[in-house]
Amino acid sequence: MKPRKIPLRKCVACQEMMPKKELIRVVRTPQEEIQIDLTGKKSGRGAYLCGKTACFKLALKNKALDRALKHNVHADIYRQLEQDFVKVEDQFIANKDTIEDDE
Numbered sequence: 001m002k003p004r005k006i007p008l009r010k011c012v013a014c015q016e017m018m019p020k021k022e023l024i025r026v027v028r029t030p031q032e033e034i035q036i037d038l039t040g041k042k043s044g045r046g047a048y049l050c051g052k053t054a055c056f057k058l059a060l061k062n063k064a065l066d067r068a069l070k071h072n073v074h075a076d077i078y079r080q081l082e083q084d085f086v087k088v089e090d091q092f093i094a095n096k097d098t099i100e101d102d103e
């Protein structure tokens with residue numbers, strides 16, 4: 001058995017490289033909608049954030065998501081995302097060990 005390489009992604013807020021499953025993916029869909037993608041499988045341009053509300057707040061403050069997604073993320077969307085983020089945080093942490101790496 002060869003050791004598996006852990007896929008790393010960079011958190012757009014704190015710029016830290018983290019294993020992909022430690023991060024929450026935010027995706028800009030082809031319909032130009034910004035969504036949280038817990039499955040990591042939605043199509044579109046993705047940006048990653050640590051599964052921490054603090055990082056979401058940082059991203060909100062310095063518009064890291066706007067830059068990462070090359071899209072003007074409206075304040076309403078940030079607000080919506082914040083609610084989703086808080087909601088999914090617990091779920092995300094609970095699910096973390098069961099998300100499969102397929103890359």
Ligand SMILES: [Zn+2]
Nearest residue numbers: 011014050055
């Ligand atoms: Zn972060």
